[in-house]
Amino acid sequence: MKKTFLPLLALSAGALLGLAGCSTDAHYVDPAGSRAVTEVGRINVQDFANAADTMVNSLIDSIISQDKLKSGAPGEPALMAISRVQNSTGQQFDTDQLVKKIRIQLLKTGKVQTSTTISLGETEDPLAKEQQAAQGNARPADYTLSGKIIEDRAQAGKLRQSAFIFQLSLSTRAGVAIWEEEKTIIKQGTRPSVGF
Amino acid sequence: MKPRPTLIACFASVGLVLAVSGCKTTVNTLEPGQPTAQREMLPDKRVITDASLNRRMRVLGVNSITTPAGFLKIQMEVQNLTSSLKSFTYRIEWFDEHAMIINSATATALPLSLEGRETKSVTALAPTPMAKDFRIKFLEAVN
Numbered sequence: 105m106k107k108t109f110l111p112l113l114a115l116s117a118g119a120l121l122g123l124a125g126c127s128t129d130a131h132y133v134d135p136a137g138s139r140a141v142t143e144v145g146r147i148n149v150q151d152f153a154n155a156a157d158t159m160v161n162s163l164i165d166s167i168i169s170q171d172k173l174k175s176g177a178p179g180e181p182a183l184m185a186i187s188r189v190q191n192s193t194g195q196q197f198d199t200d201q202l203v204k205k206i207r208i209q210l211l212k213t214g215k216v217q218t219s220t221t222i223s224l225g226e227t228e229d230p231l232a233k234e235q236q237a238a239q240g241n242a243r244p245a246d247y248t249l250s251g252k253i254i255e256d257r258a259q260a261g262k263l264r265q266s267a268f269i270f271q272l273s274l275s276t277r278a279g280v281a282i283w284e285e286e287k288t289i290i291k292q293g294t295r296p297s298v299g300f
Numbered sequence: 301m302k303p304r305p306t307l308i309a310c311f312a313s314v315g316l317v318l319a320v321s322g323c324k325t326t327v328n329t330l331e332p333g334q335p336t337a338q339r340e341m342l343p344d345k346r347v348i349t350d351a352s353l354n355r356r357m358r359v360l361g362v363n364s365i366t367t368p369a370g371f372l373k374i375q376m377e378v379q380n381l382t383s384s385l386k387s388f389t390y391r392i393e394w395f396d397e398h399a400m401i402i403n404s405a406t407a408t409a410l411p412l413s414l415e416g417r418e419t420k421s422v423t424a425l426a427p428t429p430m431a432k433d434f435r436i437k438f439l440e441a442v443n
Contacts, residue, residue, distance in 0.1 A: 123308055138389040138409035160406055161425045167424070169367035208405035212428050216367070227392035299442025 143296040144264045145257070146195055151289050155270040156205035158287040163206075163274065167283050170216045176246050181215050184274070185222040185245035192254035193268065202253070202270065220244050246273050247282075266291045324383045339363040339375075345351035353440045356382050360419065360438075370429035376436060377421050380414035387413045387441035392424050393432035402431055409439065 133139050140150045169171060173182040186207070189199040210216040220229035224247050227233045236242050253273035258265040267290045274283040341361040348354045348440070360377040367373055372394075380386050389409040394402045404427045414420055 134393065136407040136409065138391075150408050153406055154410060155411070157406035157408060160427065161423075164371055164425050164427075165373070167369070169369040169371040169373075171369050205405045208360060209427055212404075213371075214428065297442075 124279055139299045141298055142291065142293075144266050144291045144293045146255070146266075147197060147268050147289075149201070151268060151291075152201040153205060154289060155268075155287045156202055156209070159202075159270070159272050159285055160209040162247060162285040163210065163283055167274070168210075168213055172282070174246065175293055177243060180288060181217045182246045183217050183219055184210070184247045184249055185195070185219040186224075187248040187250035187275075188224050189250065189272075190252045193253055195255075196277060199253070204250070204254075206249070206272075219243075244277065246277065249273070250275065262294045263292060264294065265290060267291075311340065324416060325385070327418040328401050329419070331418075346379045347396045350440065353388070353438060356380065356386055356440070357388055357414070357438065359436075359438075367425075372426040372431050372434070374434060375421055377419060378412070378414065379419040380417060381414040385413060385415050387411060389438075389441060390422070390437045391437045393435045393437070394426050395433040395435070396430045398435065402426075402428060411441070 117261040135149065135153070138150075140148060142150070143149055175182040177183070186203055189203055191197065191199055207218045211218060213217075221227055221236050221242070227238075249272060251270070254269040254271070256267040256269070267288055270287045272285055273281045274280050341363050344359075344362055344389055346359075358379045358381055359377055361374045362374055364372060364374045374392075378388075389411055391409045393407075393409070394404070406427070412420070412422065424434075
């Protein structure tokens with residue numbers, strides 16, 4: 105009896121210590137770090153940052169850093185408007201989780217500005233649009249950004265896999281895509297976890 | 301009718317051998333003997349605080365260029381020193397000419413997976429032309 109009891113006790117103590125080490129008390133996590141929760145079937149906040157990082161890197165590398173952007177207003181950076189970024193995945197999220205990050209980074213390059221009044225649907229800044237209309241000084245966008253987010257799922261036994269494909273295009277006023285990029289993020293697992 | 305301990309040990313050993321051999325896959329490569337492109341590796345300073353990570357991966361070197369519009373572009377060559385697939389994360393911080401960090405909306409730890417003995421080139425572009433220096437941080441994957 106004693107022989108079976110002792111290993112069980114040791115095992116339980118070890119499990120308790122292990123659990124205590126992985127505390128689940130509420131705490132802050134660095135959004136740029138690697139300890140955010142990762143779920144297989146969802147696009148997590150770090151995935152949007154990862155995709156946005158790839159898109160901005162590509163856009164700077166092939167267009168902006170090569171001085172290929174042309175502005176319609178002399179002396180001003182090129183003006184970009186956001187067209188449709190379609191969510192074709194099975195989950196609901198705001199595509200601004202991707203688009204806003206890209207806009208912020210592009211604005212920081214000093215080579216691109218983004219319109220808050222030109223849009224396909226609801227205007228980002230309705231008041232600015234009213235003022236613009238009152239002054240009659242609307243400037244057309246030099247470029248438009250559009251895209252799609254696609255999801256593909258697969259399963260082998262208990263192992264689940266989700267692939268999220270981010271596609272973006274930058275088009276001229278003539279409707280010519282001068283830049284296109286695709287980023288695929290694949291996640292595998294049987295359950296959610298912390299970190300990646 | 302209880303299973304014998306030797307039989308259990310035998311099955312466990314076979315399972316372990318199968319599991320280990322299944323995970324061990326190393327990469328063979330081929331490239332020109334005399335590469336056309338010449339690269340200039342940057343002298344670097346390394347701070348090693350995780351000996352385990354240092355045994356698993358190695359940064360062979362970093363080279364950089366500045367694009368026509370003044371953006372700093374870096375490329376690092378990393379190698380998995382083990383014989384099995386390993387996952388790491390890395391994060392790049394950019395600094396301006398005054399060594400002040402440049403905040404980025406897309407800054408995030410990026411996953412990096414390397415097959416056994418694989419060498420991979422990873423590129424990154426500074427978010428603004430103001431970036432003049434960088435620091436790369438590596439971590440073993442949490443999972």
